[in-house]
Amino acid sequence: MQEPIYLDHAATTPLRPEALEAMLPYFSGVFGNPSSVHRFGRDAKAALEAARDALAARLGCSASELVFTSGGTESDNLALLGAALAAPEGRRKVVTTAVEHHAVLHAAEELERLGFEVVYLPVDATGRVDVDAARAAIDERAAVVSVMFGNNEVGTLQPIEAIGAMCRERGVPFHVDAVQALGHARIDLSRLPVDLMSFSAHKVGGPKGVGLLYARRRVKLHARSFGGSQERSRRPGTENVAGAVGFAAAAGLACDALEARTAELASLREAMLAVFARELAPDAFVVNGHPTERLPHVLNVSFPGASTESVLMNLDLEGIAAASGSACSSGSLRPSHVLLAMGLPEERVRSAVRFSFGEGNCLKSVTFAAEKVATIVRRLTYK
Ligand SMILES: Cc1ncc(COP(=O)(O)O)c(C=O)c1O
Numbered sequence: 001m002q003e004p005i006y007l008d009h010a011a012t013t014p015l016r017p018e019a020l021e022a023m024l025p026y027f028s029g030v031f032g033n034p035s036s037v038h039r040f041g042r043d044a045k046a047a048l049e050a051a052r053d054a055l056a057a058r059l060g061c062s063a064s065e066l067v068f069t070s071g072g073t074e075s076d077n078l079a080l081l082g083a084a085l086a087a088p089e090g091r092r093k094v095v096t097t098a099v100e101h102h103a104v105l106h107a108a109e110e111l112e113r114l115g116f117e118v119v120y121l122p123v124d125a126t127g128r129v130d131v132d133a134a135r136a137a138i139d140e141r142a143a144v145v146s147v148m149f150g151n152n153e154v155g156t157l158q159p160i161e162a163i164g165a166m167c168r169e170r171g172v173p174f175h176v177d178a179v180q181a182l183g184h185a186r187i188d189l190s191r192l193p194v195d196l197m198s199f200s201a202h203k204v205g206g207p208k209g210v211g212l213l214y215a216r217r218r219v220k221l222h223a224r225s226f227g228g229s230q231e232r233s234r235r236p237g238t239e240n241v242a243g244a245v246g247f248a249a250a251a252g253l254a255c256d257a258l259e260a261r262t263a264e265l266a267s268l269r270e271a272m273l274a275v276f277a278r279e280l281a282p283d284a285f286v287v288n289g290h291p292t293e294r295l296p297h298v299l300n301v302s303f304p305g306a307s308t309e310s311v312l313m314n315l316d317l318e319g320i321a322a323a324s325g326s327a328c329s330s331g332s333l334r335p336s337h338v339l340l341a342m343g344l345p346e347e348r349v350r351s352a353v354r355f356s357f358g359e360g361n362c363l364k365s366v367t368f369a370a371e372k373v374a375t376i377v378r379r380l381t382y383k
Contacts, residue, residue: 016205027242032044055212059187086221095118095121096145097129099129104148126293127289150295151295164194223235288300335350
């Protein structure tokens with residue numbers, strides 16, 4: 001049996017050995033609570049702040065603008081709920097998109113229950129948000145606007161600079177979920193018109209259960225949990241020191257090699273598509289998402305006539321891990337809200353598979369996997 005091939009890096013990534021190495025001392029010798037004033041605490045605090053400084057330097061912001069959280073979900077929740085609940089009276093509208101991650105969509109639903117109006121901006125067939133719809137929705141009643149950097153299911157990049165500029169004009173805090181973008185797109189917060197940005201360590205070769213929320217100085221944010229004064233009271237609770245250290249180590253490596261990695265990931269994506277083009281009929285596969293404005297590591301393809309579940313199960317039997325973008329509930333896949341929002345025909349939605357590339361993938365293994373996909377699809381669609 002060949003080695004398993006992991007093509008699901010948008011779900012999570014393997015921990016980088018350098019990140020593990022950097023974290024180990026904080027699971028043993030350096031165990032202090034960073035809030036303690038004695039030497040043990042000060043050592044832990046120094047590591048935590050060094051990690052924060054390193055991440056701030058990478059992101060182009062000040063260390064005091066970074067809040068450590070438990071991951072992308074908590075960062076998204078804190079951004080939406082925190083900004084909406086801190087908004088002045090009269091601003092009771094939340095503007096987001098139909099293709100956000102559930103960490104944003106379900107936070108928006110909670111705000112709806114709390115009496116906010118929520119506007120879900122539509123997207124076109126490639127998953128791009130309609131900028132005119134955004135212009136119409138972002139007005140003096142908006143409390144917060146949330147638009148993701150790049151989509152986790154199809155990879156489409158959003159026009160965040162244009163939408164951020166509208167938010168600036170109208171004085172509305174702008175949140176961007178950049179969980180999938182970190183390490184795959186240049187992010188310079190000193191130049192972006194963004195007030196809040198979410199990140200997660202385990203998508204860039206860091207550990208699970210640690211994330212970041214960038215909150216621009218002077219942006220008002222209500223805390224969502226209550227306790228000590230850690231993270232300037234924006235996110236109380238003893239910090240995950242080892243997690244923060246591992247996050248900084250992994251993000252540093254991911255950002256350092258950005259251009260080279262992007263080119264490598266693009267070549268893997270092209271190699272997979274070249275195999276499909278060679279092995280399958282032209283109408284047997286169709287790529288979902290934007291052809292150029294997209295994250296380099298995500299490839300979403302529909303195989304009309306083959307169901308997502310069958311393709312994934314057959315691939316799994318061959319030791320190849322891919323994904324559907326959609327949520328799995330009680331063993332059956334719900335159709336993806338992203339593909340539905342893109343207005344794709346049902347057949348394309350029901351047969352979509354997401355391949356996402358990263359560390360450990362090479363041309364040989366991706367080509368091998370693509371050939372297996374083609375064989376499986378031919379078998380499933382044989383009439
Ligand atoms: C775009 C996006 N936002 C948020 C999250 C949630 O991040 P976490 O798993 O760290 O809670 C994910 C993870 O799948 C994601 O892809």
